Amino acid sequence: MPCFFTPHLKSNEKKITISGEEFHHITHVFRRKPGDEILLTNGAGLLATSRISAIEKKTLEVDILETIPQQKSHPGVAVAFPLLKNKHDLLIVEKLTELGVKEFFPLITARTVRQPSSNTIDKFKKTAISAIKQCDNAFLPEINQCSELKEIVMLLKQKNYTAAVALEFGEHKPLSKILDAKHDPLCLIIGPEGGFTKEETEFMQQNDVISFTLGNHVLRAETAAISAASQVLGIYLAENPHYY
Secondary structure, eight states, X not given: OOEEEOTTOOTTOSEEEEEHHHHXXXXXXXXXXXXXXXXXXXXXXXXEEEEEEEEOSSEEEEEEEEXXXXXXXXXXXXXXXXXXXXXXXXXXXXXXXXXXXXXXXXXXXXXXXSOOOTTHHHHHHHHHHHHHHHTTOSBOOEEOOOEXXXXXXXXXHHTTOEEEEEOSSSOOEEHHHXXXXXXXXXXXXXXXXXXXXHHXXXXXXXXXXXXXXXXXXXXXXHHHHHHHHHHXXXXXXXXXXXXX
């Protein structure tokens, strides 16, 4: 059943009106008609099965058949990722939203290959919305503003995240080992093409950022982000089969 993003959906509603981009998708792209059933997500923990009751020129109405509240599992997982060329950072947001990452921190470092534009965050948000619709996900991840590494490390402390950075060189433990005693919310920090500078690495070490390895291969940033998040979420799922 196709899923559509309706942020105004509430748990006690029996009927809602849909307009704008989602109206276009439902009526012109998916060509749904009155009587057809569709799935809705509000991105804040609620899914709902519904049936189209009427279609007007610019709006449609649906009857809510069943609401399905979801609970965020703990510990939560976030990812700080570098801005990349050729839409590879959009790939990070898309795939990690599919996996269940709940928060993103776009990262600017000394070796970041591109600078943010006025619509960078809007593109990330649209990508995340598309991903939760594709995967019937009840939670739209939070996407923070693009920030320098030092700002993000300080912000992670304020939000009570345990920060862990993927480093290519040196002796570091695999993710399964650093998670043994860690059940706080976790933020994985992924470096840019070319890696972190010596000064950036030292700054993270001085601020209690844990380092880990993803193996003996040098990975592209988007591959490292997907691999790291997959490993962590796999560990949490093994501990809790209902992890969401």
